[in-house]
Every structure is written in structure tokens, then in C-alpha cells.
Amino acid sequence: MVRQRTIAKPVKVTGVGLHSGAKVEAAFLPAKEGTGIVYTRTDLSPKVTMKCTADNVRDTQLCTTLVNPDGVRISTVEHLTAALCALGIDNLLIEVNAPELPVMDGSAQPFLYLFSKAGIKELDAPKEFLRVARKVRVEDKEKWAELTPDDQGLYMDLTIDFNHPAMDRALQHFAYRFSGKSFSEQVSRARTFCFMRDVEYMHAHHLALGGSLENAVVLDDYRVVNPEGLRYPDEFVKHKMLDATGDLYMSGHTILGCFKAFKTGHALNNMLLRALLSDPRNYELTTFERESEGAVEYISPARALRA
Numbered sequence: 001m002v003r004q005r006t007i008a009k010p011v012k013v014t015g016v017g018l019h020s021g022a023k024v025e026a027a028f029l030p031a032k033e034g035t036g037i038v039y040t041r042t043d044l045s046p047k048v049t050m051k052c053t054a055d056n057v058r059d060t061q062l063c064t065t066l067v068n069p070d071g072v073r074i075s076t077v078e079h080l081t082a083a084l085c086a087l088g089i090d091n092l093l094i095e096v097n098a099p100e101l102p103v104m105d106g107s108a109q110p111f112l113y114l115f116s117k118a119g120i121k122e123l124d125a126p127k128e129f130l131r132v133a134r135k136v137r138v139e140d141k142e143k144w145a146e147l148t149p150d151d152q153g154l155y156m157d158l159t160i161d162f163n164h165p166a167m168d169r170a171l172q173h174f175a176y177r178f179s180g181k182s183f184s185e186q187v188s189r190a191r192t193f194c195f196m197r198d199v200e201y202m203h204a205h206h207l208a209l210g211g212s213l214e215n216a217v218v219l220d221d222y223r224v225v226n227p228e229g230l231r232y233p234d235e236f237v238k239h240k241m242l243d244a245t246g247d248l249y250m251s252g253h254t255i256l257g258c259f260k261a262f263k264t265g266h267a268l269n270n271m272l273l274r275a276l277l278s279d280p281r282n283y284e285l286t287t288f289e290r291e292s293e294g295a296v297e298y299i300s301p302a303r304a305l306r307a
């Protein structure tokens, strides 16, 4: 059967918090089948634990934030979540000593590397996928996102629409069949991007104090400011794809379907996931004997270890 996964051994990272600019530590621990993705804020007394679900995604202005019913927050979870989706990790304990995860380099690559080094462990329970059974669509003015059935796994098609000299019109659309390998090779290194005018505004309002050229692509009115340039010619749309991957994995289940979106972002992605889950006729939870029956193809645990 296609099995649930966790990591083989505990790993830790230290990095900068995007919002606070302070040093943040996060520890990742193996978890047993059926646990889900569970966060613990170790800086609070008593410690507060919350599970990652579509329903506790709240403030989505700068990043994806989990908020429990008492208002306890954990921010900047989406790039980690995208990496978990790509590695097929269903069960993980995350201990963080701040209200946010470290932003790392603004992409999912450091998390992929970290978990590949820890190793992937398969558990003795079938992995449950969320299969789209009928079309679900959400809109916000000209922006839209939709999920339709697809019997071969997860297909993703995303278009952005920026009018900027450094953002080539021909490079604002990206579509591919999602797998551990295709995500890792084509999307995982795409960094968050922002505009210089937004950086000035955010810093004036004490937001994104940890944001820098180390963890974001910054554009002025004409060009990319980062001296190293872009990691992919179409890094901008690929980062939106990375974000959507994380946002759609907030339920803890990989979606099987065709995702199509225009100018989408965290808020609309979450609205789409909630719309899908709002009516049991929209989806079914399904398991597989073999990946070849139509499940998403993940990197094998042995290969993940070598990555």
C-alpha cells in the first residue's frame, strides 16, 4: 500500500523570523500514524499545541498563519508545508520557540534538504488522499481558483499577472504534474518576492523586520535588486505555485485533482480548500495499493535520503 510517512529522526533548524527579525529555533520530531502535522509553541507557559488544519488558517496578509481558538499564532508555515507535501510527510511534530517559523531562504528548498537528511520513514498505515469528486471554484474580483477531478494525481496550472519590466509576460504562467521529483526540481527553490515600495511601507510599520535579500527576491521599479539575480527565469510564478502547494496541503492530505488559478494567493487558496471541504459531495478520502493506480508519485525514502 501507499503508506503514511514521517521523518526517520529528529532534526533542528535555526534562522531568522520574517516578522520579528529575531533568531528562531524549530525542532522537527517523528510522529506516529494518524498524528497529522502538529505544532507546539515552546516559548509559552504552558506550552500550546495546535494541529495544522484548513480551519485554523487565519491571517493571510504576509504569509500563512495558523491561529488556534485562543488566538495563539504560528506564522510563515506555508513553505515548510509545501516541502512536507512534496515528501509525502503526513505526520510530524514541530516545536518552535517563537510565534513564527524561521523564513530560511524564502523557498521550500532548505526544508526539503533538512528532511531528506533526516530521512523519510514509512508507517504502518495507508496514506489518505483527498480526491476531488466535483468542480469547486472560488473568485475574488478578477482572481479565481478552482479544483476539478483528475484521475492521474495532482495537476497544477497557475497564472500571475504583473505589469513590471523585470517580469516577462511569457514567464507568468506555469503548469505541471505534481510529484516529489517535479516539485523538487522545478519549483522548490523559488523564493518569495516583493517590491521595494512594499518593503519600505512594511518596515515603517514594523512588519517583516526579518525580510532581506537573503530570504526574498526584491524588485525596484525596473529590475531585480538581488545581485545574484533569479534562480529560475520564471521564479515569480513558481513561487506562487510553491505557496499554493503549501496552502492546499493545510488539511494534511494531498489533493488529487486539477488545480487551476489566476492571480491567486494565500487567502484565495485557503478559501478554495475550505470550499472543497465544506460539502462531503465535493471529495472523497481515498487510499492506494500502488502509486501507479493514480496516487501522487513521491520520492522514495531511500532516494530522499540521498538527495
Ligand SMILES: [Zn+2]
Pocket: 078, 079, 192, 239, 243
Ligand atoms: Zn511564499
